[in-house]
Amino acid sequence: MTDFTKTKALFQIPEGMIYLNGNSLGPMPKSAPDRILDFMHNEWATDLIKGWNTKGWFMQTNTLGDRIGALVGAEEDSIVVGDTLSIKIFQAVAACLALRPDRKVILSDNGNFPTDLYMVEGLLKLKEAGYDLRTPNPDDVMEQITDEVACVMLTEVDYRTGRKHDMKAIIDKAHAHGALVVWDLAHSAGAIPVDLSGCDTDFAAGCTYKFLNGGPGAPAFIYVAPRLIADVEPALSGWYGHAAPFDFDLNYRPMPNKIDRMRIGTPSIASFAILEAAMDAWDGVDMQALRARSIELMTLFVGEVEARCPGLTLAGPRDMNARGSHVSFRFEHGYPCMQALIAKKVIGDFRAPDIMRFGITPLFLDEDDIRGAVDILSDILKNETWKEERFQTRSAVT
C-alpha cells in the first residue's frame, strides 16, 4: 500500500505554499540536488568522455524509458527518453503517415494541446499536398474515425478541462478502420493509470516535467508498440538511432527492430540525472492507489469549491473517473483571481479565456492542502481581492 505521507516528504515545497500546479511543472524532489551534484563531480568531471561507457550515459535513454514504462503499462524496451514532446509527436505522426501511405487524414480534436497540432501542420507542409488535419470537438472524434484516417492523434487528458478520452474505445475503433493512434500522455503519465500494452496502443509520447517532476523542460519520451517498431522508418533519423552509431557510415540504417531508432541526437545527460532522482520518488507507488487518492482529493476540492466559491463553474466532467488529475473551473474573472491566489501562495494557473486550473497530485498534496487552498480562494472571492489593480495586468508568460 502506497503511503502518501511518505511521498510528500520527498518533495521540496516552499514554506507556506500550497502547490496546485504539479500538472504544469512538478516540484523539486529533495534528492535531485545531490543526484545532479553526483553527476557533475563523479561522472562528468572525473570520467569525462569515458562517462558514455563507464557511467552508462549512452543507454540512459532506455533505462529511464523503462522506468517510465512501468508507470504507463508499456512493455520493456518500448520507450526511449529524450528531446521535447513536440519532437516526439512529430516522430510518431510521421511514422503513422509512412505506415499508411494511401490515407490522407489525420484526425485530432480542438482540445488537443496546440503544439501537437502545430507540429503536424509543419509535417504536412513538408509532405506532398493533399493531407487533411481535422480537429472536431473532442466528443465528435469517435464518429469521425473512418477508413480515410491514417492517424488519430489525441491528448488523452485535456490540458484545460481535465476531460479524459476513452483510450481503449478509440484505439479499438481506429484499428477496426485500419487507422493508427498516437497518444499524447502529457497529462496522463504519473497522473492516472495508463495501460499502453493492454490497450493495444500504437504510439504514445509524453513529457516528464509535469506529474513526473523532472524539472523545467525535462526530457520527453516516446513509446512505439513492439509489434510495429521494425516497420517504423524514423523521419528524424539522427546518429543516436543508427544501427552502428560509431561506424560513422554515410547512410542511415535504423537500429534493427529496436526502440533505439527513435533516438535522434545526443541527449542532455544532466537532465537525465535529475530525471533519475525524480523517478526514484515513484518507486513503490501503486498507480491504482494513486488514482484512488487523486479522485478522493479531486472530489473534496470540487465539493469545497462548489460549496464556498460562488461564481466558479466546474469545467469538464463531473464524474471524476472521466477526468485526469487536474480540476478546472470557469470564472469570468479567472485571470485576476488566479493572480490573487498566487499572491497568497496558492499556486494554480490560468488558461484563456476563463479557466482556473488546479493540479491534484497525491504524491505531495493532502486534505489540509485542499481545504487550505479553498479557504484562501473563498476569502479572495468574498473580499473581491481580485479587483485590486496589481492583479489585472497580464504577464507575457502565464
Added chain:
Amino acid sequence: MTDFTKTKALFQIPEGMIYLNGNSLGPMPKSAPDRILDFMHNEWATDLIKGWNTKGWFMQTNTLGDRIGALVGAEEDSIVVGDTLSIKIFQAVAACLALRPDRKVILSDNGNFPTDLYMVEGLLKLKEAGYDLRTPNPDDVMEQITDEVACVMLTEVDYRTGRKHDMKAIIDKAHAHGALVVWDLAHSAGAIPVDLSGCDTDFAAGCTYKFLNGGPGAPAFIYVAPRLIADVEPALSGWYGHAAPFDFDLNYRPMPNKIDRMRIGTPSIASFAILEAAMDAWDGVDMQALRARSIELMTLFVGEVEARCPGLTLAGPRDMNARGSHVSFRFEHGYPCMQALIAKKVIGDFRAPDIMRFGITPLFLDEDDIRGAVDILSDILKNETWKEERFQTRSAVT
C-alpha cells in the same frame, strides 16, 4: 590580452590527466556545480512554475544564443539555443528547401558528420520524390556548386582530420549560383574565429558540449541570417516558436520576423544553467588570441609527434591555418594505441578506420600538457605497449 593560465584554472581536470578530448566533450567548468545547485535550490525549488517569468527561463534560449553569437560573429538576436544539433540541421536544411522550391539538389561532402547526412535523408523521405543529396569529396565541393543546388550543407571543420573549409569562398560561390548554405559549427564554435555575419552566412548550427564545455548532451544552437528570418517557414513548428505561445491558438503562426521561431518545444532549463556557467569561462576571451595559441600548440604537438613517434602520419592539412583546433594522425594500430594512451591518462579518441584524434583546446591546455602527452605516446610506441591484449577489444561506444 587573454591570459590562458587563468582560463586553465577555471576547469576541473582530474589529477594527472592530460585531456586532449575537449573537441568531443569539454571538461567541467569549476563554477558549474554551484550554478546548477543555485538553479535547483533558488530557482526551481523556490519559484516553481513562476520561474519561467521570475528567473527568465523563457528567454534563456535567446540570452544564451547571444553569448554564443559573440564568439561566432553573429548579429544580436540571430541565434537561439535548444534541442540537438541533428534537429537544428534538419530545421536549417528544411528551411533552405522551402526557400528554393524549384531546386532539387542538396550538396554536402563525404567528410560531413554522418548525422547531418542522416537527418537530410530523413527529410528527403518526407518530401516529395526527386531530391538528390550529393556527397563528393570535400575538395570537390566548390566545383559542384551549380544553379541546380538548393542548399550546400557542410561541416566547417572535418570531425576526423581537422581540415577546414573556406567558409567565405563557398558562401560566395553558392550565392552567385542562387544557393543557400548551412554550416555545421560543431568543431568551430569555441575552436576557431568564425565570422558568420561577415561571411554573409545564411544558416548555421552547432553544439555546446565540445569546445564550449556545456556538458554531455548540452543544447545545440541555430543561426539564421536576420535578412532571411522573416521568410523562414519553420518545419518543426512547436509552440515555443509561436507568435503568441500562451494564446493557445489552434493554428501555428511563427514569431514574426524573429529568430524565436526556430525554437520548438520546451527546452531543458537545467542544461541552460550549466551552459551559462560554461559561457562565463569565455568572458574576455579574444578569439584571435585563442586561434594564435591553438596554432602554437598544434604546431608544437605535430612537431613533437613527427620527431618522436614513428608510424604516425598527420591526417589533414599541414598548414595549421587550414585546420580547426584538433589534430589527427593515421596509425594502423590506432585503436589499441589510443586505448593504451587512455590507460596512461592521456585522453584522445579514435575514429575508424585508423584515426587517432587529439583536441587542442587552449582554454585548458599548455605546452607541458602537449609535451607530456607526446612523452607517453612515444613511450607506448617504443615499448609496443599497445600490443597488450587488454587494449585490443573494442567497446560499444568509442
